[in-house]
Amino acid sequence: MLDPVRVAKDFPILSKGDLTYLDSAATTQKPVQVVDAIEDYYYSCNSNVHRGIYRISEEATERYEKARENISQFVGSRDPAGTVFVRNTTEAINLLSYTLGRQLKAGDEIVLSVMEHHSNMVPWQFLREKGVVIRYADIDSEGRLDPEDLKSKIGRKTRIVSLTHVSNVLGTVNPVSELAKMAHEASSLFIVDGAQSVPHMPLDVKSIDCDFMAFSGHKMLGPAGIGVLYGKPELLMRLPPFMGGGDMIREVRLDGATWNDLPYKFEAGTPNIEGAIGLSAAVDYLRNLGMDNVRRHEMELMDYVMKRAGEIEDLTYYGPRDPKVHGGVFSFNIGQIPAFDLESELNSRHLKISSQELHPHDISSYLDQSGIAVRAGHHCAMPLMTRLGVQATSRASFYVYNSRDDADKLFIALENAKKAFAR
Amino acid sequence: MLDPVRVAKDFPILSKGDLTYLDSAATTQKPVQVVDAIEDYYYSCNSNVHRGIYRISEEATERYEKARENISQFVGSRDPAGTVFVRNTTEAINLLSYTLGRQLKAGDEIVLSVMEHHSNMVPWQFLREKGVVIRYADIDSEGRLDPEDLKSKIGRKTRIVSLTHVSNVLGTVNPVSELAKMAHEASSLFIVDGAQSVPHMPLDVKSIDCDFMAFSGHKMLGPAGIGVLYGKPELLMRLPPFMGGGDMIREVRLDGATWNDLPYKFEAGTPNIEGAIGLSAAVDYLRNLGMDNVRRHEMELMDYVMKRAGEIEDLTYYGPRDPKVHGGVFSFNIGQIPAFDLESELNSRHLKISSQELHPHDISSYLDQSGIAVRAGHHCAMPLMTRLGVQATSRASFYVYNSRDDADKLFIALENAKKAFAR
Amino acid sequence: MSEEEISAEIILDHYRNPHNYGKLEGSNASMTEYNPICGDTVHFQLRIAGTVIEDAKFVGRGCSVSQASASMLTDMLKGKPIEYLESLTESGFLDVLGIKVGPAREKCALLSLTAAKKAVKASR
Amino acid sequence: MSEEEISAEIILDHYRNPHNYGKLEGSNASMTEYNPICGDTVHFQLRIAGTVIEDAKFVGRGCSVSQASASMLTDMLKGKPIEYLESLTESGFLDVLGIKVGPAREKCALLSLTAAKKAVKASR
Numbered sequence A, B: 001m002l003d004p005v006r007v008a009k010d011f012p013i014l015s016k017g018d019l020t021y022l023d024s025a026a027t028t029q030k031p032v033q034v035v036d037a038i039e040d041y042y043y044s045c046n047s048n049v050h051r052g053i054y055r056i057s058e059e060a061t062e063r064y065e066k067a068r069e070n071i072s073q074f075v076g077s078r079d080p081a082g083t084v085f086v087r088n089t090t091e092a093i094n095l096l097s098y099t100l101g102r103q104l105k106a107g108d109e110i111v112l113s114v115m116e117h118h119s120n121m122v123p124w125q126f127l128r129e130k131g132v133v134i135r136y137a138d139i140d141s142e143g144r145l146d147p148e149d150l151k152s153k154i155g156r157k158t159r160i161v162s163l164t165h166v167s168n169v170l171g172t173v174n175p176v177s178e179l180a181k182m183a184h185e186a187s188s189l190f191i192v193d194g195a196q197s198v199p200h201m202p203l204d205v206k207s208i209d210c211d212f213m214a215f216s217g218h219k220m221l222g223p224a225g226i227g228v229l230y231g232k233p234e235l236l237m238r239l240p241p242f243m244g245g246g247d248m249i250r251e252v253r254l255d256g257a258t259w260n261d262l263p264y265k266f267e268a269g270t271p272n273i274e275g276a277i278g279l280s281a282a283v284d285y286l287r288n289l290g291m292d293n294v295r296r297h298e299m300e301l302m303d304y305v306m307k308r309a310g311e312i313e314d315l316t317y318y319g320p321r322d323p324k325v326h327g328g329v330f331s332f333n334i335g336q337i338p339a340f341d342l343e344s345e346l347n348s349r350h351l352k353i354s355s356q357e358l359h360p361h362d363i364s365s366y367l368d369q370s371g372i373a374v375r376a377g378h379h380c381a382m383p384l385m386t387r388l389g390v391q392a393t394s395r396a397s398f399y400v401y402n403s404r405d406d407a408d409k410l411f412i413a414l415e416n417a418k419k420a421f422a423r
Numbered sequence C, D: 001m002s003e004e005e006i007s008a009e010i011i012l013d014h015y016r017n018p019h020n021y022g023k024l025e026g027s028n029a030s031m032t033e034y035n036p037i038c039g040d041t042v043h044f045q046l047r048i049a050g051t052v053i054e055d056a057k058f059v060g061r062g063c064s065v066s067q068a069s070a071s072m073l074t075d076m077l078k079g080k081p082i083e084y085l086e087s088l089t090e091s092g093f094l095d096v097l098g099i100k101v102g103p104a105r106e107k108c109a110l111l112s113l114t115a116a117k118k119a120v121k122a123s124r
Ligand SMILES: Cc1ncc(COP(=O)(O)O)c(C=O)c1O
Pocket: A246, A268, A269, A270, B025, B026, B088, B089, B090, B091, B117, B119, B120, B164, B166, B167, B168, B193, B195, B196, B216, B380
């Protein structure tokens, strides 16, 4: 079993005791093991990789490539050539939209869902310019992907199905293996946004059978500035390069160039070497905890959180009620702030907002005064906010260093906030 | 004056004394001040920027934006909106080739030079696909940009002139203000690859009057994974976005999106926050040394290096002889390994390589045994190698922590290498 | 109570009981401002006679900072010359509000000021 | 001298005085391999009779590792069955060379082996 209180001791920012950090879906804290790995790199072998014929450059190259292998294995990929280092999930998906996008033509369809993060939406919307059609699968009343609706959106013209594994707002865990089958039966590629799943559960790209998967280091105890695009090597091989420059070439002439092997073809310029090394240390840390334990811990915590949430009047929360298909993300509102309508507001005699409504900004500011960090806003999922009929939500997200104690603090502070803002 | 021995004390990897690091043109070492700034961020306010309504996120946002202002001022830009954080120089130039490239049409011309790094060549070559013509200005016998040749390449159809400020092989310092005038007189944009100049000399984007400039943090005492695209805000404003996702949008709907203000429009997804903070600490460190002192130190060192080089038989070195127009980069060969020609080699009776030729790989390996790190190869400038008629060179590059002592060690080891490999 | 706490109390009072909320009869300058990030909205209305703001009202929806600051701004503007509004800077207005708002909520705090200024400009 | 130092000496000997350098008369399998990164080149030539490598020679240009390993490989292959070459792995060959080469120079060390293998394949 995972003991969050012991885990938290590895995180200096948390062990001071004045911070209840409930925003790990945005970015996680870093354990000393990760920071030390980066520092050790700086002070023992910092240098540029791949081309140096001297000791520290060879050592740096080895650490960088070992990091690739390690991270690659962590998600069940046997061939490190399929693990491309990028800045973050966002860049990974843009890499795909630019390279896969070149092969699409007017009328081709891409299927997404209304619960996608902007990062798995805007890059694909760019392709509408060339006549590519984007279709969105809907969710049901509990915030689960509606399989019938999804099926109806996938058709003869579908080239790409790109879906999030876990929603960063609803917490919904999507059945990605089934979705992969659905996409592949329609001869479509299947892409998984793993930003909220790779950090939180055991996962295997081979058994999911996704064609590509994207995730970010900073959401899994690693540094910012490093992320991964996993791809089946035979598919990556056929893609044109994304960025041009050093390292990604085999040979450059004045009139053109040829490309390097995978994964280097997609890593132009000096990579974030320390970032990769830091992420590898984060992967070691998580593997040591055991990803099964990580998932079980979050499931139990969510079970508790949802029970506690039921005790608070006027609190609405979103996403599946079954913790088995709900990740460590808890989005909620206190009251439902109705949409603003100018005409009706100007003509009404009294304020339309009643006593029980509390704006997410006010909740978040109030919680901050008790040292509790939660996020408020659209969580980079505006279309989902529209779909839910809200302008924003508050979101508390949990990770390996969070305990029931943290949940208790949250709910006590919420009760107090309600009193403080009561009209 | 700058005292390199005192400076080196801030660099733990160097103060152990077993490493003579002469590869700073590839990447520089990091002082404790930079590593500490990163660690302090991790342990005091690590969180995601821009949207958090709690103390540490506000603190992180403030440090991130202060970093932008600081770096912006360092290169003489008054408006931080013109400072876009990217991964490295390579990404900055790709951002330009993708966004500016969309506005180009068949027959439009881009002018580069034969001394460009692959990063300022391959991204532009991508545009040949749509009929854009790339023209290359030549160099003279001392490795200086040939102004007459450049003038002849710039014409009515020139849309972009993109040149390096300092060559990473020849060391040549190009007169960028004059080049900017030349480009602007032809109504062309002018882009500066500042990867080798921003770290090494006082510099002001306003007085250069470049439209865009790219540089990398890891070449100026900062971390890898962070770099800068400077652009005149009024020009950046008119560019379409590059990558889509979180932070770069104002509003997203299922059928499209609108973009955020500068510079965020170009920063999609979670940025490398700690990278920016580390780079800002590096800028503080350099400002403290004084960029005038940095440049003067390197000039004096190069003067010494070139003198010493003249004493070694069979040593050829490249680039301007005048240290005033020669950065801290010293590329050389021992003997000139002739190009390989299969027919003539098969038909000759004896080895075509004579005793004085030493391959750069062998030089570099040999120097490594004495703890001296230099680079060997094409330095990501294959077309320049072809132009120089060599397959590779060795390159020793100097920075603020290098002294005459380091140069002496290099030349003593070179003499020994010649003996060791003598046939 | 510290000054900061007093300011926070004042904000809460305005939030709970906004002044000058509703439709302004005879309004001749109005503007809606909207923060897409959180959905906060302020519709600001002015009645201008010559160079003087005779009256000001607002309606809106959003967090306490956005609504309370709108309420306070209506009080501030009533009977003042237009010049007063025009010369009111963002940092000046934030000073009047007296609460510390982080960068993420500054936009909320300034929503009403932006709306009022735009309303005057658009009425010209 | 350590084993490593002895290996380094052997490499240097082969580099200074390459064995089997030049044109192989009656060559019936040959291939040029080239490392674009450094320009190192090896042209490897074999004379194969039935299943046996009767003779091997090379010409080339490059660093000591690339040229010495080619020289050593010619020695190793002469009179051996083709099978021997085919079953010679990259790591096996690096072991024979006995020097530690970093990742950047591995390609140089393996240039001749790659050329020899490709030569046989192409001659089929
Ligand atoms: C002149 C020049 N341009 C561009 C680059 C590419 O820099 P980076 O690898 O950081 O993108 C370099 C560094 O190798 C360089 O020296």
